[in-house]
Amino acid sequence: MSGQDIRGLPPGDDLTLARLISLVESGSAQVPEIMKSLSSQTGKAYRIGITGPPGAGKSTLVNGLTTLLRERGSSVAVLAVDPTSPFKGGAILGDRVRMQKHYTDEGVFIRSLATRGVKGGLTGAIGEIIDLVDAAGKNYILLETVGVGQGELDIVGHVDTVVVVLVPGTGDSIQTMKAGIMEIADIFVVNKSDLAGTDELVNNLNVTIDLVKKGEQWQIPVLKCRADRNEGTKELLDQILWHKQLLESHGLLEKRRGRQRLEQFHTMLEQKILEDIRSKILTEERIRVITEKIDKGEMSPYAALSLISEMVLPSLYAKKTRNSSERRSKK
Numbered sequence: 001m002s003g004q005d006i007r008g009l010p011p012g013d014d015l016t017l018a019r020l021i022s023l024v025e026s027g028s029a030q031v032p033e034i035m036k037s038l039s040s041q042t043g044k045a046y047r048i049g050i051t052g053p054p055g056a057g058k059s060t061l062v063n064g065l066t067t068l069l070r071e072r073g074s075s076v077a078v079l080a081v082d083p084t085s086p087f088k089g090g091a092i093l094g095d096r097v098r099m100q101k102h103y104t105d106e107g108v109f110i111r112s113l114a115t116r117g118v119k120g121g122l123t124g125a126i127g128e129i130i131d132l133v134d135a136a137g138k139n140y141i142l143l144e145t146v147g148v149g150q151g152e153l154d155i156v157g158h159v160d161t162v163v164v165v166l167v168p169g170t171g172d173s174i175q176t177m178k179a180g181i182m183e184i185a186d187i188f189v190v191n192k193s194d195l196a197g198t199d200e201l202v203n204n205l206n207v208t209i210d211l212v213k214k215g216e217q218w219q220i221p222v223l224k225c226r227a228d229r230n231e232g233t234k235e236l237l238d239q240i241l242w243h244k245q246l247l248e249s250h251g252l253l254e255k256r257r258g259r260q261r262l263e264q265f266h267t268m269l270e271q272k273i274l275e276d277i278r279s280k281i282l283t284e285e286r287i288r289v290i291t292e293k294i295d296k297g298e299m300s301p302y303a304a305l306s307l308i309s310e311m312v313l314p315s316l317y318a319k320k321t322r323n324s325s326e327r328r329s330k331k
Contacts, residue, residue, distance in 0.1 A: 009038055011075075011137030014109050021111060024128045035128055041135035043257065045077070046244055049159035051145040051181070056165040057191040057227045062144050063099055064233035065240075070107055074139040077109040078102075079129060081146045109138060126158055127264030156184040157263030160256050161243050163236070165189045166205075168197035182212055185220060187239050193224035193232070218246055286311070 009016060024031050048065075050058050059080065066076050078099065102108040113129065126143070133141050145155055156162055164185040188205050190198055205222045221239050225232030247253040278287075290307065293299035299307075 038135040045134040047159040049155040052165035060227040077133040077138040
């Protein structure tokens with residue numbers, strides 16, 4: 001399957017969409033051509049990120065939001081990033097069972113994605129996958145992170161509205177209030193609001209928001225919710241749509257989309273550099289020897305890093321010098 005084979009991704013063609021996502025996840029050489037062919041079809045879907053610590057009820061909340069959006073006639077894509085199995089490398093599907101009633105709905109596309117060792121609660125190819133879903137004509141994309149706590153900051157570079165879900169009475173909630181995640185949240189949801197400590201957490205969040213978000217047009221709301229009973233889910237969707245309207249009316253949405261494009265570029269650049277280093281400079285035999293020495297205690301990680309730097313930098317410099325010499329000789 002190539003860009004020429006696609007010639008546009010027809011809305012509702014979820015089978016082709018699923019195949020394209022698989023190609024992206026596998027790192028197929030066809031991906032650049034495919035993405036170029038679909039670039040004109042992207043930029044229409046509204047992207048909502050749902051993040052927070054494990055056990056906060058993110059999947060239940062995503063399920064409720066999906067139901068409400070479908071009742072309004074909107075098509076929805078759910079991209080749920082799951083932990084990677086340490087044995088097979090695939091996604092551990094976990095809470096996807098809660099989405100079962102939507103699997104037969106043609107207006108809902110659901111895909112579980114494995115982190116594959118990537119930090120930050122997402123998967124390395126998430127930018128391309130979001131663009132594919134966007135090109136397929138979905139109205140809303142719900143991106144649920146894996147649930148790794150304070151490290152889930154990458155999501156801000158991929159979505160338009162960030163919803164941070166917390167639960168009262170947990171250490172994760174307190175740590176989150178101290179971390180950078182306070183800077184990326186557009187909406188806070190205190191889920192399982194029947195638990196003790198809900199009001200205290202809400203008050204603490206509001207105080208912290210006043211300290212870190214002064215002078216902004218959007219006043220970050222803190223909502224109470226019981227996702228398992230669909231209590232507060234409608235209010236959450238109303239706030240998301242209100243935030244969407246504010247971004248669009250003040251020209252801020254395009255700024256966020258620009259940030260998303262830059263984030264995608266930086267991720268692709270880093271991956272390309274790592275691939276070049278691994279495939280063109282550091283042979284498997286070299287890596288094997290170094291890793292064996294580290295494993296046996298014959299070399300420290302710092303010494304190994306220094307050795308690899310000595311291998312990589314001269315190789316890159318030599319390649320750059322050769323290219324410059326070739327250009328000068330052609331003149």
